[in-house]
Amino acid sequence: MKLAIYGYGNLGRGVECAVTQNPDAELTAVFTRRDPESVKTLTGVPVYSAESILDFKDKIDVLIICGGSATDLPKMTPYLAAHFNVVDSFDTHAKIPSHFENVNKAALENGNIALISAGWDPGMFSIARVYASSILPDGKDYTFWGRGVSQGHSDAVRRIDGVIDARQYTVPVPEAVDAVRQGLCPELTTRQKHTRECFVVAEEGADKQRIENEIKTMPNYFSDYDTTVTFISAEEMKEKHSALPHGGSVIRTGKTGLSKENSHVIEYSLKLDSNPQFTSSALVAFARAIFRMRARGETGCKTVLDIAPADLSPLSGDQLRAHML
Amino acid sequence: MKLAIYGYGNLGRGVECAVTQNPDAELTAVFTRRDPESVKTLTGVPVYSAESILDFKDKIDVLIICGGSATDLPKMTPYLAAHFNVVDSFDTHAKIPSHFENVNKAALENGNIALISAGWDPGMFSIARVYASSILPDGKDYTFWGRGVSQGHSDAVRRIDGVIDARQYTVPVPEAVDAVRQGLCPELTTRQKHTRECFVVAEEGADKQRIENEIKTMPNYFSDYDTTVTFISAEEMKEKHSALPHGGSVIRTGKTGLSKENSHVIEYSLKLDSNPQFTSSALVAFARAIFRMRARGETGCKTVLDIAPADLSPLSGDQLRAHML
Numbered sequence: 001m002k003l004a005i006y007g008y009g010n011l012g013r014g015v016e017c018a019v020t021q022n023p024d025a026e027l028t029a030v031f032t033r034r035d036p037e038s039v040k041t042l043t044g045v046p047v048y049s050a051e052s053i054l055d056f057k058d059k060i061d062v063l064i065i066c067g068g069s070a071t072d073l074p075k076m077t078p079y080l081a082a083h084f085n086v087v088d089s090f091d092t093h094a095k096i097p098s099h100f101e102n103v104n105k106a107a108l109e110n111g112n113i114a115l116i117s118a119g120w121d122p123g124m125f126s127i128a129r130v131y132a133s134s135i136l137p138d139g140k141d142y143t144f145w146g147r148g149v150s151q152g153h154s155d156a157v158r159r160i161d162g163v164i165d166a167r168q169y170t171v172p173v174p175e176a177v178d179a180v181r182q183g184l185c186p187e188l189t190t191r192q193k194h195t196r197e198c199f200v201v202a203e204e205g206a207d208k209q210r211i212e213n214e215i216k217t218m219p220n221y222f223s224d225y226d227t228t229v230t231f232i233s234a235e236e237m238k239e240k241h242s243a244l245p246h247g248g249s250v251i252r253t254g255k256t257g258l259s260k261e262n263s264h265v266i267e268y269s270l271k272l273d274s275n276p277q278f279t280s281s282a283l284v285a286f287a288r289a290i291f292r293m294r295a296r297g298e299t300g301c302k303t304v305l306d307i308a309p310a311d312l313s314p315l316s317g318d319q320l321r322a323h324m325l
Numbered sequence: 326m327k328l329a330i331y332g333y334g335n336l337g338r339g340v341e342c343a344v345t346q347n348p349d350a351e352l353t354a355v356f357t358r359r360d361p362e363s364v365k366t367l368t369g370v371p372v373y374s375a376e377s378i379l380d381f382k383d384k385i386d387v388l389i390i391c392g393g394s395a396t397d398l399p400k401m402t403p404y405l406a407a408h409f410n411v412v413d414s415f416d417t418h419a420k421i422p423s424h425f426e427n428v429n430k431a432a433l434e435n436g437n438i439a440l441i442s443a444g445w446d447p448g449m450f451s452i453a454r455v456y457a458s459s460i461l462p463d464g465k466d467y468t469f470w471g472r473g474v475s476q477g478h479s480d481a482v483r484r485i486d487g488v489i490d491a492r493q494y495t496v497p498v499p500e501a502v503d504a505v506r507q508g509l510c511p512e513l514t515t516r517q518k519h520t521r522e523c524f525v526v527a528e529e530g531a532d533k534q535r536i537e538n539e540i541k542t543m544p545n546y547f548s549d550y551d552t553t554v555t556f557i558s559a560e561e562m563k564e565k566h567s568a569l570p571h572g573g574s575v576i577r578t579g580k581t582g583l584s585k586e587n588s589h590v591i592e593y594s595l596k597l598d599s600n601p602q603f604t605s606s607a608l609v610a611f612a613r614a615i616f617r618m619r620a621r622g623e624t625g626c627k628t629v630l631d632i633a634p635a636d637l638s639p640l641s642g643d644q645l646r647a648h649m650l
Binding site: 014017018020021022042043093096097100117122124126127128129130131133134135136137138181256257258261262263264265266267268269270271272273274277278280281282285288303304305306307308309310312313314317318320321322324325 | 603
């Protein structure tokens with residue numbers, strides 16, 4: 001299958017790397033909104049202007065859209081789904097239904113197929129929630145994130161006056177995770193589930209007390225959490241906080257038996273050195289599924305919940321049954 | 326959807342309980358090879374002779390076959406797939422390809438749909454292996470079972486002369502699990518992955534040393550493992566070892582990045598109070614998927630790898646996207 005990347009940041013570079021691990025996939029082009037001359041790809045794949053994308057209509061089986069969820073994808077994915085089979089990693093949970101409608105309309109009207117919100121949450125965590133709740137209907141599930149870097153929270157801290165750079169780690173509270181794993185079904189407040197750790201490089205002479213206070217009282221981002229703020233040097237930031245690790249767990253506990261006499265715990269966990277590279281690897285696997293489903297005549301917008309696991313694998317049905325089942 | 330149970334042992338009773346947790350499912354009948362008069366169901370569902378099953382051809386949407394994998398299912402599932410849409414939990418890994426062929430032929434020829442090998446391994450663990458290996462192609466996966474009762478190994482011990490009752494627990498080696506979780510990709514022998522714990526009730530005056538020796542040297546079952554044997558009373562067996570707990574983990578570690586610079590760990594774990602009740606709960610969820618797929622016109626044999634997660638859930642696509650994605 002011939003893939004192409006639309007948008008060449010962390011995620012796009014991750015897709016480029018992931019394609020090298022999948023022998024049935026070939027990367028034909030990278031599209032950028034920057035000057036193509038200024039962009040050099042990791043593997044030498046040719047770079048074209050995003051404006052020229054429609055010239056490639058018959059040369060791409062699946063276009064992987066690597067834009068941001070805030071402003072890029074709500075416009076890009078419906079537009080591109082009118083011309084290509086596409087995959088994106090749209091991750092604004094509350095806006096998924098409207099994004100789905102827009103993409104579905106564009107894809108259906110033009111006989112294309114699209115998959116939105118691939119990645120890990122939404123993505124693999126969503127899949128874990130649906131399997132677990134379908135098998136254990138009488139239960140409760142919990143999602144914990146971290147320890148990992150939240151880019152949205154890091155950006156929020158960076159916008160504070162006097163802050164040069166910042167990195168925010170989301171950390172699950174170990175006691176809460178343990179209580180859930182034991183099947184105690186605790187009622188947990190936002191504060192009881194996660195803590196937030198901020199590492200901040202401040203301008204020389206900045207009022208650190210004020211910065212710390214502004215962080216800890218910031219509504220939506222920090223005020224509902226126990227937050228720690230640590231001021232560090234630019235050197236330490238570069239040395240210890242350059243990576244983008246993340247992960248977490250989806251845990252569902254449920255009862256079975258006529259008098260609910262048996263308890264069960266299902267847990268799906270991820271520990272990722274690189275959040276964008278894992279998401280990119282998922283994008284490529286879901287691109288394979290979309291490619292196959294289109295070949296079977298399917299069109300319209302799908303989500304990861306609509307994809308059978310077998311369609312993600314390079315192995316045949318016979319191979320899967322003999323070796324993986 | 327109208328469900329029925331064929332075979333009423335631990336698994337069949339588990340399905341009966343699971344149906345009560347799924348408001349969109351109705352249990353219409355239980356079929357038994359015993360005298361139906363001698364069987365009383367937990368919820369009052371009527372019991373019929375297995376021989377009368379063909380009289381119910383138009384009254385059952387999906388028939389859940391609750392037989393043993395050794396001798397029952399290889400005959401039952403192909404026979405019944407010729408007349409009904411069916412689900413089974415066939416778990417002899419090595420014989421899945423031939424079972425699939427037989428069931429597929431019967432189902433296709435008669436316009437029915439069948440799903441084989443639902444449960445947790447094969448089943449949810451198979452699904453975990455396929456997702457993880459598709460997303461992280463450059464990696465290695467490990468499956469650990471336990472701590473839990475292996476019924477096959479318990480039966481093997483019971484067949485030894487002088488043994489009245491026995492229970493065998495499969496136990497993963499903690500150091501091996503830790504090494505895998507750390508991404509060390511260890512090469513592990515059978516002995517390094519699991520130990521086996523046997524609890525045995527011996528006849529009065531039996532030669533315990535001989536029994537212990539026969540267990541520990543039994544080929545295929547115990548000779549490749551470090552095994553402990555503990556003799557206990559019949560009372561202690563009943564009190565402490567009546568349940569059928571099980572579980573385990575599928576862990577895949579893999580690398581991403583052009584120079585494989587990032588490591589990732591994906592883990593799917595189960596901790597089950599009752600192995601048969603969890604399997605039963607999975608059977609009902611997969612029956613829902615089969616029912617829907619048949620309504621869309623699909624026929625032939627499927628496995629859990631062919632089922633999209635959304636088809637397992639009672640929620641609609643809109644509900645799933647709004648609340649679960």
